[in-house]
Amino acid sequence: MQFFRSMVFNVLMYVWMGVLGIVFAPWAIASPRGARKACDVYARQTLWLLHRIVGLRTEVRGTPPTGQVLLAAKHQSFLDILLIWSAIPRGFFIMKSVLRYAPVLGQYALRLGCIPVHRGKRAEAVRRMLAEVRSGDRKGGQLLIYPQGTRVAPGARASYKVGTYALYEQLGQPCHPVATNVGIFWPRRGMLRRPGLGVVEFLEPIPPGLDRATFMALMEERIESGSNRLMEEAGFPVAPTAGLPGESVAAAAAKAAVRDGA
Structure with missing residues (x-):
């Protein structure tokens, strides 16, 4: 049924x-x-x-930003896109270039100002976007990027790409990490949708001006620990991994740097 x-x-x-x-x-x-x-x-x-x-209910937690900020989100399925979009006033996305050819979805995404990125040419897209912002051709808003570059199934691991730091550094804006558990109910592949409570949560923002190592460690720790907490709340067992034993030394150092005003 x-x-x-x-x-x-x-x-x-x-x-x-x-x-x-x-x-x-x-x-x-x-x-x-x-x-x-x-x-x-x-x-x-x-x-x-x-x-x-x-029978799948949805909920947005935390405080969705309304100003010009960078959003770095966990991506598990199309559902997290819908939830984040519904929560922010002027969102636009960095998306895979191939999506521009998707019927309806691709044409509307381009009309919204989303940025198609070819694999290996992210820096070029970022430079173009920043030039548009400086010239006034692009209005500000909430720019969403998926730091892992693809959908990641609950419990799976995928590296965080440094392209997010390039945006963070060049924009000079706060970065709001976003956690989710929606992949439990709406898998990245397959047709089955399960009842439950799918959540996206806007986490504590990361202030601008951090160095790459500090930023990357802090962003990953917040997104992964937040997503793990939401998945465990939904009854999905999250096994400890070598990459995230609760809180890594690098993440702890990143938090200290933020507290000290780095």
Whole structure:
């Protein structure tokens, strides 16, 4: 029965994306405001369908930022994108270049100002974005990046890429880590959606100006420990790993540096 409910939801989710994409197309072509409104409606109603059909409730915790900041989020499935988008007023994403060719989704993402990045050419995309900000062609907002570069299944490990630090350093903005547990209920692969409570949590921001080692250690510790806590709360056993034995020495040093005003 749960698989059938999941199938119904998945069909409606994609059909509704196509319908809204067509209905809002004239406004989206005329103004990015139209594209943003379409995405707002889609996220809100998709989350409602998810609750009603699948039995998967969602919750946003912490304080979503409203100013010009960098968001560094754990990425487990499409659901964390929907939740983060619904929580922030002016979000835009760094996305894989191939997504620009996805029907509806790709065209609307470009209209919103999302930044397509080719593998190995992230620095070029960052330079272009910063130039647009300086020239006034791009308005500020909440820039979201997934530091691990891909969806990571609950309990799996993947390295954190230094590209996030490049953005953090060049933008000179606070970085807000974001944790999640949604992969337990909405896996990165497969059609099954499970009932429960999917959460994204905006964590304590990291102030600008830290060096690379301090920033990377602090960001990873906050995202991983926050996500592990949310997954354990949902009943998913998180095995200790060599990379995160609760709190690494590097993360502890990073916290001390922040307290000391580094």
